[in-house]
Amino acid sequence: MKNFASVFNQFLSLVPRSVFRACVDKFQGDYRTRVFNCWSQFGVMLYAQLTSKTSLRDIVIGFSNKTNYFYHLGLRNVARSTVADANKNRDWQIYERLFAEVLLRCRDISPKHKFRFKNNLESLDATTVDLCLESFPWA
Numbered sequence: 559m560k561n562f563a564s565v566f567n568q569f570l571s572l573v574p575r576s577v578f579r580a581c582v583d584k585f586q587g588d589y590r591t592r593v594f595n596c597w598s599q600f601g602v603m604l605y606a607q608l609t610s611k612t613s614l615r616d617i618v619i620g621f622s623n624k625t626n627y628f629y630h631l632g633l634r635n636v637a638r639s640t641v642a643d644a645n646k647n648r649d650w651q652i653y654e655r656l657f658a659e660v661l662l663r664c665r666d667i668s669p670k671h672k673f674r675f676k677n678n679l680e681s682l683d684a685t686t687v688d689l690c691l692e693s694f695p696w697a
Contacts (some may be wrong), residue, residue, distance in 0.1 A: 569604060569630060573660060581656045585649045595654060599644045601633040614638045648696055 574581055578597065587596040605628075606617040618638045621628070625635050664673060 564610065564627060566605065566627070567631060569608065570601065573600075573656065574663075577659045577663075578656060581652050581659065583661070584655065587648055587652045592597045594640050594644055596648065596651055598633055598636065599641070599648065600653070600656075601628065601631060602636060602641060603645075617641065 575597075578600070582596045601622055602617065605611075605621055605624075609620060611617045611620055615638055618636065618641060621633075622635050625633075628634075661673060
């Protein structure tokens with residue numbers, strides 16, 4: 559069998575597992591988890607981002623079709639409700655801290671390059687916002 563590094567594997571290799579583990583341990587992200595730990599959640603959500611998936615159902619179906627590409631990374635099939643529960647209950651600060659650590663690593667590797675973000679970084683969730691129909695007739 560040929561040994562090759564997929565593009566997805568190359569993206570995951572940018573995140574040192576020791577740094578990821580430190581972030582998870584700091585916020586106790588894997589407390590009382592059995593199968594779908596933070597690394598699995600990160601892998602699934604990275605897959606969703608890279609493939610431009612727009613819904614949980616789309617993520618899970620797409621991921622389950624490619625399971626044989628991800629087993630060597632420690633990622634397995636996952637149910638839609640499991641992903642939803644993990645996204646709802648896990649502390650978001652784990653991934654914020656991970657982003658800060660990876661950004662620092664990038665700045666150390668390339669100190670002359672300015673890492674700027676032209677647009678605001680925003681996090682979106684699926685929270686329902688109730689609107690009053692009298693105030694917002696378009697709703």
